[in-house]
Amino acid sequence: MRSFLRKREVKDMAGIHPQENSYVIDKESATEMARLIDLDVMITRAMGGHFPPEIDLSKIHSILDVGCGPGGWATEVAFAHRDKQIVGVDISHAMLQYAREHARIQGLRNVAFRVMDATEKLDFPDESFDMVNARFMVSFMWKGAWTQFIQECKRITRPGGIIRLTDTDVPGVGSTNSAALDKLSVIMTRVYFITGRSFCQDEFGNHFGLTPMLSGFLKEAGYTNIRETPFMLNYSVGKPGYLGNTRNLEIAFLLLQQFLSKPGIATKEEIEQLNQQIQIDMRNKDFRGIWPFMSVIAQKPT
Template sequence: MRLPPKQSKQLYSRRQNYFIDADSGAEIARQMRQEMLITPAMGGLFVEHPDLSQVDRILDIYCGPGSWSLELAYMYPEIEVVGIDTNRNMIDYARAQARVQGLENVYFQTMNPKNLLDFPDGSFDIVNARFIAPYLYKRDWPAVLHEFARVTCPGGIIRLTEFDEMGLSNSAACNKMARLYAQALHHNGQSFHPLPDGPHLCITPMLAAFLEKAGCQNIQEKLHALNYSVGSEAYHSNYENLKVAYKLGQPFLLQMEVATQQELDELYEQMLLEMLADDFHAIWYFLTVWGYKSF
């Protein structure tokens, strides 16, 4: 049975605590570019679940412009895919893309995953949430995972993919920029690192515990690596990805008072120069953790 789409003040933003203005056209384009990097680095849409013959409905949390949901709907026309996001511009774009591609098995809704989801219990066989940490405060995770579990059918899968930092590299400026974001997110109550000046978010070690507390069993993990060193296939695309992300995120760093505008401008230009060097080497690691909801 198909379920057609229906149509508080935060520390950082009244609408959401995401560190980039999601209404920006540049951010929509950046997320689409990033999606083209991430799925291949993960080995495909569902490399750890090669048989989806028993799957009827999949929910994509914080779907953004809908790239993953759209590709999934295209590859599996017999599966109904629902993508949700807090940002209406993202949802409008995703809906337009579904119409252009003629996909009738994918729906997009404006919905806040931090609230009660507007779906009945056990609505989905798989709930997929990829790179949602920038949208959540540390305190949000238990309730959010509980809600994911509520809308997952017994025996269904909850699948989380996260990263702790935007890559490791031999660029001093890149590493310093990443550390500033880690500090800013810590100041904003979004990091699990025990130190306020910690170099990363420490979110990936928490994922299995979140799933266990949400009532999942048979929890498994898979590590992914995206090499974006000079000369690699991903180099140019991730250079542009980071170039845009770190520029759009500057207002957040300023509000969190981890640097001045002059410091950010100088560091940003140095980062771009070092990423263009012939000996630039970098790898971005992220982790997928999934579990099966108890019957």
């Protein structure tokens, strides 16, 4: 089980970007869709609502939700704020089909969904939106694509408009007292490093190094009034986030097996064994886990 900690011959990953799908899980997976629906509710609750209190919603009329998945955040905002127009974009046809049907059933005419790859140029005219929202783009964004993406967000945002990026450095895991979770986290961060998704300078680091970069990216792009807000989801036994995030991790790691074993850092058998131990650990009455993530909000100069 220690083989993934040793330097070993890793398969050539040069062809992964940009020919292959950047999303680390099958983007059309129905299981992944169900996971994201539950995750979206859990994250919105942990953040205290759809919008931070410092945003003046009277000045927000049109909103873009990037990487919207099955459209949870976008449809909830559209339902709660009928005076606002929301557009959600995602690379998955299956998830957008679900999002459209969900919006239709609720009778929402102020939300629309479009297929679009956020790692490329955004297909919107200049100054189209008052706000751009994006959550956990670490799941599909290449390291080298972040600067272009933020410049694109600035281009399509009106003067005085808002961008909010919410992300993490260790998706769903954070700090725990499970050795198996720690080991799988090391595998994941190594695979992110090898496949060009991580800002961490150490292949054997235990994080992606993304959240410390976000404010700098926004500043370099010319945004002002940059504010960082940390969040923490406690998913220890007995805490409100326990059932939601342990279920999220069980499903996510099952779906991630192919991605994690592809570079040759760990075998499928090793990852399967870790998954089995993780399920045992998270059901232990003494399990403790905290997942940190962060939002960065900035304004386009008027």
